[in-house]
Amino acid sequence: xxxxxxxxxxxxxxxxxxxxxxxxxxxxxxxxxxxxxxxxxxxxxxxxxxxxxxxxxxxxxxxxxxxxxxxxxxxxxxxxxxxxxxxxxxxxxxxxxxxxxxxxxxxxxxxxxxxxxxxxxxxxxxxxxxxxxxxxxxxxxxxxxxxxxxxxxxxxxxxxxxxxxxxxxxxxxxxxxxxxxxxxxxxxxxxxx
Numbered sequence: 001x002x003x004x005x006x007x008x009x010x011x012x013x014x015x016x017x018x019x020x021x022x023x024x025x026x027x028x029x030x031x032x033x034x035x036x037x038x039x040x041x042x043x044x045x046x047x048x049x050x051x052x053x054x055x056x057x058x059x060x061x062x063x064x065x066x067x068x069x070x071x072x073x074x075x076x077x078x079x080x081x082x083x084x085x086x087x088x089x090x091x092x093x094x095x096x097x098x099x100x101x102x103x104x105x106x107x108x109x110x111x112x113x114x115x116x117x118x119x120x121x122x123x124x125x126x127x128x129x130x131x132x133x134x135x136x137x138x139x140x141x142x143x144x145x146x147x148x149x150x151x152x153x154x155x156x157x158x159x160x161x162x163x164x165x166x167x168x169x170x171x172x173x174x175x176x177x178x179x180x181x182x183x184x185x186x187x188x189x190x191x192x193x
Contacts, residue, residue: 001085005121012115014108016096021112023079023089023120029058032088039090047095050109052076053088066093066109070102074110082117085125089113127171130155132192134164139185146184150177164192 007024020043026032032053040049050071052061061072075089091112100108135143140163147154152169169177181189 001125001127002083002122003086003125004084005123008116008120010112010115010119012108012112013096014104015098015100017098017100017108018094018096019108019112020092021089021114021116022092023087023113023116025086026053026055026088027086029053029055029060032058035088036090039092043092043094045094046092048093049090050075050093051088051090052079052113054079054084055086055088066105067102070105071109074106075113078110078113078117082122084122089116128168129171129174130166130168131174132164132166133181134162134190134192135185135188136162139163139188140165142184143181143189146177146181150180152177 004023004025007022009020009022012019012021022039024035026035032055036049036051048064048066048071050062050064050066052072052075053059061076063069063071071091075091079087079089091109133143143163143165144154147165147167147169150169150173152167152173155166155168158164178189178191
């Protein structure tokens with residue numbers, strides 16, 4: 001999987017219609033909708049604001065009045081072909097008076113996103129997981145130090161007759177972290193999920 005390092009845009013003129021292709025990194029659907037709102041202000045009086053969002057648990061798309069399947073689907077196909085995640089693609093269209101037909105629209109919307117991605121810097125994204133681990137109070141500091149050593153983020157902690165930490169770490173690091181923690185805590189570690 002890949003993510004965008006920074007927002008990128010490009011512009012195409014096809015049979016007097018202006019297509020502005022914009023791709024940007026986003027962390028959530030809420031952030032994407034804020035960005036879409038800002039683009040509507042930045043590009044007033046456009047005919048269409050077609051978009052595709054690929055974000056964990058919050059993907060979506062909208063043809064914004066274009067014939068079904070002629071805008072968002074080709075945009076989505078380009079993003080999937082590149083293996084992108086946490087990305088919002090928007091194509092802003094100013095209609096130029098000449099109808100492009102379904103095939104022309106499909107090519108134009110896909111090309112607008114493709115051209116923007118040619119200018120983008122992509123960074124590899126490693127999959128992460130958020131396991132919960134339980135230990136005695138006396139071992140909490142040791143568990144936190146091990147998490148830091150393995151570049152794991154402590155997302156939250158729950159306390160009752162022991163301590164439960166929810167961590168975010170790279171999937172490839174889980175086995176090594178669990179082995180180190182089990183040894184350091186003399187077997188006093190329990191995975192809760």
